[in-house]
């Protein structure tokens with residue numbers, strides 16, 4: 001396997017903008033595998049913006065907070081282990097691009 005093949009880019013897409021109820025859909029593609037998440041912003045009073053992410057198909061639900069680095073958090077194993085994860089990075093990317 002070449003070095004470039006190992007470093008497959010992570011692609012975040014906003015599939016459906018939040019509707020009047022604030023519910024939208026985003027996708028995360030890693031290594032050619034695409035996962036879809038239904039998300040909804042929730043009130044957050046401790047800094048940053050809070051979202052609930054519901055992974056379609058598996059029923060996993062994550063509460064994710066994004067903002068300044070100190071305000072980022074997620075409930076998944078990846079974040080607990082490494083302090084970052086695709087959920088935080090995905091939402092940060094969409095917020096950073098001004099689509100959320």
Ligand SMILES: [Zn+2]
Pocket residue numbers: 062074075076077078079085086087088
């Ligand atoms: Zn996560």
